[in-house]
Amino acid sequence: MATLALESEDIRKTFGQFTALSGVTLAVQRGEFLTLFGRNGAGKTTFLKIAATLVRATHGKLRIEGIDIREEPERARRHIGFLSHNTYLYRDLSPIENLRFFGRLYGMPDSEERIRKILERVGLERRASEPTRAFSRGLHQRLGLARVMLHEPSVMLLDEPYTGLDANAVEMLNQMLDEAVAQGKTVLLTTHDLEQGLRAATRAAIIERGKIVFAGDAKDTGIREAYRQYVRMGVPR
């Protein structure tokens, strides 16, 4: 049996009395593009943070590329690229300094050429030496995407990546996602935007109150129906 890019079994997470996830079971094939829809507080971000090893699940197992994230988190992290609302970049450093720093953390000794290429890819080569403090939200997100792609992860976890992006930045993000999929990378993306979310997705799922309540082929009309029903009335049947 082929190794799955991401496999979660009954993932649960509670924060004190609050249950954020109440049993998420998900299997994502290598090269698959899965979009996770859900309201605010449905558990999308918590699930992605658990998959990125930033939050520890209260119960359940999760494997990235066959690696149990609880047993070998460091090895799993080499395969993960995680982009959140915050870009995790230092505002007093320039794009090149930020990427150089993350390259060192990922043990990339000859990262200069890779950094140059990736900055060119996200359109920041001319601003490579400027402190990012003055960057707009869109430029920050571009650099955040560069950080995610730097170590060439096989599994990309993108939490609401379209938030605050202008049309050009959305176009660039879409192109990069298309390239990632063409290279056989696995993408797990969360969004509220049905059209953006389904644009390149191969599969889609809806999460509500910490559970996957719908999963299906992104090209089927079923997901659109389910999402519309979910937005109007809550959990789809």
Next chain:
Amino acid sequence: MRPAAAIVVKDIVIEMRSKESLSSTTMFGVLVLVIFNFAFEPSSLERALIAPGTLWVAISFAAILGLNRSLAMEIDNDCLQGLLLAPLSRGDVYLGKVASNFTFMIIAELVILPVFVIFNNLKFNLQFLEIAAITCLATFAIASVGTILSTISANTRMKEVMLPVLQIPLTVPVVIAAVDATGRVLTGETKEISSWLYLLAGFSIVYLTVSYLVFEFAVEE
């Protein structure tokens, strides 16, 4: 480059650009010494007894300022999460931040210590080197425990207030040992100084080991 070294270099580059941490901690430490210098007459007999206390009040409170700033750097834009995404153990991240905090505290002390020597009419001789060695040891203990406490306080509402509330009680044994050892160097009664130095070394090892092991839980959301 090892990850811990990468974290230190990154923090130094940010500090060189922002100049926020070192200037404030050094200035604070020097100001404390200036105030104590005016409070106590240079000729008073108690001075040799009071001087070590003034030095360690200056250093320990300046350290809190520096640790708060170091923490703020990692909280801004959730950068700590970026560190935690790297394929390193949480302990490695902790060691990197300890090395960085220790470096900054030592740089601040490179200014504070000579000011202390001048204000107390001491000489830059062996005595100064002995005080510098005690300072290094105690600073390491303060940086070890301060790094994890600043991380814990980051998850609280009143981060800036919480750090001193947590740090001061925990560093009391270190400060007491450092004050006594410094006092013995100043008065020349160095016979029993080794017990205080062992205490400082012991606290450094305990703080570093325990913090290394529990850092994973301190950064947990």
